[in-house]
Amino acid sequence: MNAMPFDSLTAMCAAVAQRSVSASELCGAALARIASRDSQLHAFVDVWADSATRRAAEIDVRLARGESPGPLAGVPICVKDNICTRVGHTTCASRMLADYRSPYDAHVIDMLESAGANVIGKTNLDEFAMGSSSENSALGPTQNPWNTQCVSGGSSSGSAAAVAARLTLAALGSDTGGSIRQPAALCGVTGIKPTYGRVSRYGLVAFGSSLDQIGVFAVSAADAALVLRSISGHDPRDSTSADRPTSDLVIENGTSIKGLRVGVPAAFFGDGLNAEVARAVIAACDALCKMGAVRVDVSLPHSQYCLPTYYIISSAEASSNLARFDGVHYGRRTPAPRDYIDVYAASRAEGFGDEVKRRIMLGTYVLSSGYYDAFYDKASRVRTLIADDYAAAFKACDVILGPTSPMPAFRLGEKSHDPLSMYLADVYTLGANLAGVPAISVPCGFTADGLPIGMQLTGNHFCESVLLRAAAAYQRETDWHTRKPP
Amino acid sequence: MRMVTEAEVRHIAHLARLRLEDAQAAQLSTQLSTILDYFQQLQSVDTSAVPATTHPLPRTNALRDDLPSHSLPQDAVLRNAPMQEAGCFTLPKVLDGGGA
Numbered sequence: 222m223n224a225m226p227f228d229s230l231t232a233m234c235a236a237v238a239q240r241s242v243s244a245s246e247l248c249g250a251a252l253a254r255i256a257s258r259d260s261q262l263h264a265f266v267d268v269w270a271d272s273a274t275r276r277a278a279e280i281d282v283r284l285a286r287g288e289s290p291g292p293l294a295g296v297p298i299c300v301k302d303n304i305c306t307r308v309g310h311t312t313c314a315s316r317m318l319a320d321y322r323s324p325y326d327a328h329v330i331d332m333l334e335s336a337g338a339n340v341i342g343k344t345n346l347d348e349f350a351m352g353s354s355s356e357n358s359a360l361g362p363t364q365n366p367w368n369t370q371c372v373s374g375g376s377s378s379g380s381a382a383a384v385a386a387r388l389t390l391a392a393l394g395s396d397t398g399g400s401i402r403q404p405a406a407l408c409g410v411t412g413i414k415p416t417y418g419r420v421s422r423y424g425l426v427a428f429g430s431s432l433d434q435i436g437v438f439a440v441s442a443a444d445a446a447l448v449l450r451s452i453s454g455h456d457p458r459d460s461t462s463a464d465r466p467t468s469d470l471v472i473e474n475g476t477s478i479k480g481l482r483v484g485v486p487a488a489f490f491g492d493g494l495n496a497e498v499a500r501a502v503i504a505a506c507d508a509l510c511k512m513g514a515v516r517v518d519v520s521l522p523h524s525q526y527c528l529p530t531y532y533i534i535s536s537a538e539a540s541s542n543l544a545r546f547d548g549v550h551y552g553r554r555t556p557a558p559r560d561y562i563d564v565y566a567a568s569r570a571e572g573f574g575d576e577v578k579r580r581i582m583l584g585t586y587v588l589s590s591g592y593y594d595a596f597y598d599k600a601s602r603v604r605t606l607i608a609d610d611y612a613a614a615f616k617a618c619d620v621i622l623g624p625t626s627p628m629p630a631f632r633l634g635e636k637s638h639d640p641l642s643m644y645l646a647d648v649y650t651l652g653a654n655l656a657g658v659p660a661i662s663v664p665c666g667f668t669a670d671g672l673p674i675g676m677q678l679t680g681n682h683f684c685e686s687v688l689l690r691a692a693a694a695y696q697r698e699t700d701w702h703t704r705k706p707p
Numbered sequence: 708m709r710m711v712t713e714a715e716v717r718h719i720a721h722l723a724r725l726r727l728e729d730a731q732a733a734q735l736s737t738q739l740s741t742i743l744d745y746f747q748q749l750q751s752v753d754t755s756a757v758p759a760t761t762h763p764l765p766r767t768n769a770l771r772d773d774l775p776s777h778s779l780p781q782d783a784v785l786r787n788a789p790m791q792e793a794g795c796f797t798l799p800k801v802l803d804g805g806g807a
Binding site for chain 1 (some may be wrong): 712713715716720723724726731735738739741742743745746748750754758759761762763764771779783786790794799801
C-alpha cells in the first residue's frame with residue numbers, strides 16, 4: 222500500500238522549501254493513497270486528479286524559479302463538498318445539487334491557493350451538513366478508518382476520515398453544531414472550529430447562519446494552526462467576517478502551559494457519557510495538570526438546554542436558508558409540475574433527503590404563527606443565558622475541558638432510525654456554536670475496542686491561540702494523535 | 708395527544724413548499740411531535756428578563772463604500788439554470804392546465 226511520505230504538514234512544508242520533495246510527488250502520493258484506500262472509506266465524493274496534477278506542476282515551476290508559492294506550497298488538501306469550487310461539482314451530498322457547478326470559488330479556496338496549497342478533491346458529508354454520521358449523504362456514508370463497520374461522525378465525515386487515513390494531512394470542514402469536532406474525535410484526528418467570524422464563509426453553502434464556521438482538520442494542533450492561519454482574516458464579502466489580526470495563530474516550539482487555568486464543568490461529565498470516554502478525558506486533564514496547568518471547577522448551568530436551543534435555532538435558520546433551492550435558478554427541477562407551486566414543492570421533495578426535510582419542517586414550524594414565541598423566541602433567549610454561562614466561566618478559566626462526543630464511533634445504522642438519539646451525539650459541541658466561541662477536539666485515547674476518543678477544549682472569543690498552544694503542549698507529551706488506523 | 712397533527716404537518720409542508728406523500732406526513736407527525744415534546748423543557752427556563760440573541764458576537768451593520776465592482780458574467784450565472792431563454796431564467800408553462 223502506498224504510504225503518505227510525511228507524518229506532519231510541518232515536515233512536508235520544510236521538505237518542499239528545501240526542494241527535497243516536489244509538489245508533483247506529493248500530489249502523486251496523495252492520489253495514489255486515495256486510489257488504494259478510498260473505494261472502501263468513501264471519504265471523497267470527487268477527486269480532482271487532472272487539475273491537481275496540473276496545479277502541482279505549476280507550483281514546481283515556480284519553486285524551480287526560486288519563487289516561494291506560499292507557506293503551504295504543494296501541500297495536498299481536501300475540502301468538504303459544501304464549500305464552493307469552480308473546479309468540479311459542489312453537491313452538498315444532495316440530489317438537489319447533483320449537477321451543480323459553482324461559478325465562483327469560496328474565499329477559503331482563494332486563501333488556500335494563495336498560500337500555495339493544492340486542493341485535490343471534495344469530501345463527503347451529511348446532506349447540507351445536517352447529521353452526525355454521514356448516513357444522510359445522498360452519495361452513501363463514509364466509513365471510519367479505524368473500524369469500517371462504524372460511522373466516521375458528521376457532518377464533515379469525509380474530511381475527518383481523509384486525514385485519519387492519511388489520504389491528505391489536512392482538510393477543511395464546516396461546523397454548525399459540532400460537525401468538525403465530533404468527526405475529528407470519532408476518527409482520531411485534531412479538528413478546530415474557530416471563533417464565529419474568524420474565517421470568511423463566502424462560498425460556504427449556508428445552513429445556520431448565526432452558527433456556521435469553517436475550520437480545519439489535521440494530524441496535530443501545530444499543523445492545524447498552519448492551515449488556520451492561512452485561511453483566517455477579514456473578507457468584505459462576508460458581512461459577519463471579523464477584522465482581527467491572525468498573527469497569533471502560530472505555535473512556537475516548547476511553549477509552556479504553566480499556570481493555564483483548565484475549567485472542568487460537572488455538566489460535561491454527567492449521565493449519558495460513555496465510561497471509557499470519561500476516563501480518557503479525565504486522564505488528559507491530569508496530564509495537562511502535570512505539565513503545569515491548574516484545574517478549576519467551572520459551571521455551565523444552562524448546558525442541559527443546549528440541545529433544544531440549538532435544534533430550534535439551527536432548523537429555523539436552515540428552513541430560511543434552504544428556501545433558495547426552489548428549482549428555478551439552479552439545482553434540481555421536477556420534470557412534471559402540477560402547478561406553479563409544485564415547481565417548488567415537487568423539486569424540493571425530489572431533491573432533499575429525509576433529514577433535510579425534517580429540519581426544514583421543524584424550522585418552519587418553530588417560526589410559524591402561533592409557535593414563534595414558544596419555540597424560536599424562547600430558544601433565542603435561552604441562547605443568551607448559554608452564552609452568558611461561557612462568559613462567566615472564562616472569568617475563572619482559560620479553557621474549558623470536556624469530552625467532544627458522549628460516545629466513540631457507533632455502528633453504521635445504529636442510530637439512523639431515531640433522529641433524537643442522533644441529535645444527542647452533538648450534546649457537548651453545540652454550546653460553542655451557540656456562544657460563538659472557538660473549540661478544538663484533540664485525540665486523547667482509545668477504547669478497548671480500538672476506537673479513538675477525543676477531548677474538547679473550548680476557549681473565549683478569538684482565543685484560538687490559547688487552544689492551539691494547550692493542544693500542542695499536550696501533543697508533545699502524548700502520542701495518541703500520531704497513531705494511524707490499520 | 709400528539710403535538711403536531713397530520714393536518715398541521717400538511718400546513719407546514721405547504722408553507723415550506725415541500726410536497727409530501729401520505730406516509731411521510733404520518734411519519735413526520737410522529738417524529739416532529741417526539742422532538743418538539745423534548746424541546747418543551749425550555750419552557751421551564753425563566754427568560755422574562757433575558758433579551759434574545761440572534762448573533763453570537765456584538766456586531767452591527769457591516770458597511771462598505773458604495774463603489775461599482777465586478778459581478779459574475781451572465782453566462783456564468785445562467786450555466787446552472789434548469790431552463791433559460793434570452794438571458795433569463797425560465798419556468799415551464801403551468802397555467803391553463805399546461806404541463807412542462
